[in-house]
Amino acid sequence: MTESRRKFRREGEAQRQGDLIAAALDLIAEGGPQAATVRAIADRAGVTPGLIRHYFHRKEDLIAAAYSAFAEQMTADHRTMLEGAGPDPLARLSRYVDRALRPPLTDPRQVALWAGFLHLVQSDPEMRAVHRTAYSAFREELRLLIEAAFAAEGRTADAARLRVEATACNALIDGLWLEGLVLSEEFTEAELARLGVAKIGALLDLPLERYLEE
Amino acid sequence: MTESRRKFRREGEAQRQGDLIAAALDLIAEGGPQAATVRAIADRAGVTPGLIRHYFHRKEDLIAAAYSAFAEQMTADHRTMLEGAGPDPLARLSRYVDRALRPPLTDPRQVALWAGFLHLVQSDPEMRAVHRTAYSAFREELRLLIEAAFAAEGRTADAARLRVEATACNALIDGLWLEGLVLSEEFTEAELARLGVAKIGALLDLPLERYLEE
DNA sequence: CGGATAATTCTGCAAGCGTATAATTGTCGG
DNA sequence: CCGACAATTATACGCTTGCAGAATTATCCG
Known part of the structure; x- marks a missing residue:
């Protein structure tokens, strides 16, 4: 009835x-x-x-909230990357790169989300602000890791030099992250991470490979 | 009336x-x-x-045609990159990297298009085929340039090694290309290109910077 | 110069979109 | 166990979307 x-x-x-x-x-x-x-x-x-x-209130608000959640998840993933890492600067840097090139960060889903949000982020100032904050946090963390690694090797670098090195390393990681999407059938996740550590080592002239775990 | x-x-x-x-x-x-x-x-x-x-016939067909045009334009841009370059392998590689990190390839529009098409490419098998063809052409060209540069320095490398080097170089270029979008206010285009050449040189242990023009 | 043809515009439709609001119903305190 | 209230569903509206077909008109050829 x-x-x-x-x-x-x-x-x-x-x-x-x-x-x-x-x-x-x-x-x-x-x-x-x-x-x-x-x-x-x-x-x-x-x-x-x-x-x-x-x-x-509007669908747009939900999408903005979703983007914030996405950015927060990524920063949270980054934060756990160095958990349990020892004090050795080179080991820390090596671990950071290794973790950045394994799941969950190399999940194709992440790239798809990044691409999906690109236009929204560029047009909406508020989302753009969220993006900039998250992004510069990554760069800053990487810069500090590089600075510490240099110091451990007895090398010094001024701010401009560090900025350049961090940019290049960040670019290589991002590029491999992207590559992972395209070449997921060609490279295993372990290969991608190992390749990343080796090449970041080459970029910075640091013996990072030695610090690869297991 | x-x-x-x-x-x-x-x-x-x-x-x-x-x-x-x-x-x-x-x-x-x-x-x-x-x-x-x-x-x-x-x-x-x-x-x-x-x-x-x-x-x-359908809107989807127009979009697919647009993607093909986009991919073709990119390959055409790549083809002109080495135009007028001399025979010296290191100079050619240096020029290739330099050109890849300047307009028109670093135009933010390119990144936006790439991101915009990502989902369409992943869901439509035909567009996916177009993508793979264009993409592997880039990788192959870079591989050949690296192989020639190694040979010019008297170094030899097997296929697996070359594949790894090409992947890393490609990733660095892609990463800087992406970085260019975010950091367009922070880096001039000349800086980005110079940085790219220097770091590809570091990756491959080749004195590329010497071949930077002007 | 006139008639054929296909390039282009126009009008219309059904489905899906985001939004608004009224009608229900699960849940929790008394 | 019941009444209040917010969480949730249901319904509806106006707009936009992709698509279809009929009506025009620019252009080309004889």
């Missing part, structure tokens, strides 16, 4: 927002921003479209 | 297809695939939407 209305469970705000953000990120990673429609996001999150507007 | 109908000029098939493709690329570069609607493309090309269907 009663037209059956869909059953549901009430969830907290944090939970539902998280689900919706996760759903949006999934869809953007799979099919780009165009795939992340209100209906598709709601469907993936297991709710009805109207709920999105209950938690986010 | 007569309801004024829009005036138009008849153009050849090649001309109109080219206009439509150019319009689509413009829009994708500016706002991603979502910005390239049938109406927006027609508007930018100075025609009415119906005409698109006269030249392309």
Whole structure:
């Protein structure tokens, strides 16, 4: 008799927002921003479209929140990269490069998300700010690692030199990260990471390979 | 009296297809695939939407043609990079890297297009084939340049070694290309190119800097 | 100069989009 | 166990989208 209305469970705000953000990120990673429609996001999150507007004023707000979550996840991944690493500067640098070229960071999904957000980041000033903050954190961390490694070898470098070295290293890591997407069938993840450590060593003239674990 | 109908000029098939493709690329570069609607493309090309269907069966076909044009333009740009270069292998390699890190290849538009097409390329097998062809051409050219440069220095390298070196060099170039987008305010184009040549030299242990022009 | 032809415009449609709001219903405190 | 209230669903609206086909008109050829 009663037209059956869909059953549901009430969830907290944090939970539902998280689900919706996760759903949006999934869809953007799979099919780009165009795939992340209100209906598709709601469907993936297991709710009805109207709920999105209950938690986010406009769809654009949800997408912005999703980008923030993406950036935060990446910085969090970076932060754990040096966990449990010893004090030896060269070992730390080696480990950093190694970790940067393994999952989860080399997951094709990450590249897909990065590409999917590119235009949004460029057009929206607020998202652009989030991007710049996250990005310069990576560069700064790498710069410090390089500076410490140089110091451990008794080498000194002024700020300009360090900036150049960090830029080149960052570029090589990013490039290999990109390459990983294209060459995923040709290189195993261990190979990619090993290659990265070796080549960063060559770039900086540091014996990093010696510090490769296992 | 007569309801004024829009005036138009008849153009050849090649001309109109080219206009439509150019319009689509413009829009994708500016706002991603979502910005390239049938109406927006027609508007930018100075025609009415119906005409698109006269030249392309579906919108998807136009987008695929646009991607092919993009890939072709990039390979054409690469081909001209070594034009007028002398026979000296190290000079050729140096020039190649230098040119790869200057406009037109470092135009932010190129990165935006690359990102915009990423999802389409991954989902459509035909576009994926176009991508692989273009991409492996770049890698092969770089591999040959490296092999020749090694030979000129009296060094030999087996195929596996060359593949690794080419991958690393390609990654560094791609990474700097990407970096150029983010750091365009921080680095002049000449700086980026010079940095690239120096660091490729460090990667391969070749004195490339000596061959920098002017 | 006139008629044929195909390039182009015009109009319309069904589906999907984001948004708005009213109607329900799960949940929790008393 | 019940009433209140917010979480959730349902429905609807206006706009845009890609696509289709009919109506025009520029151009070319005899």
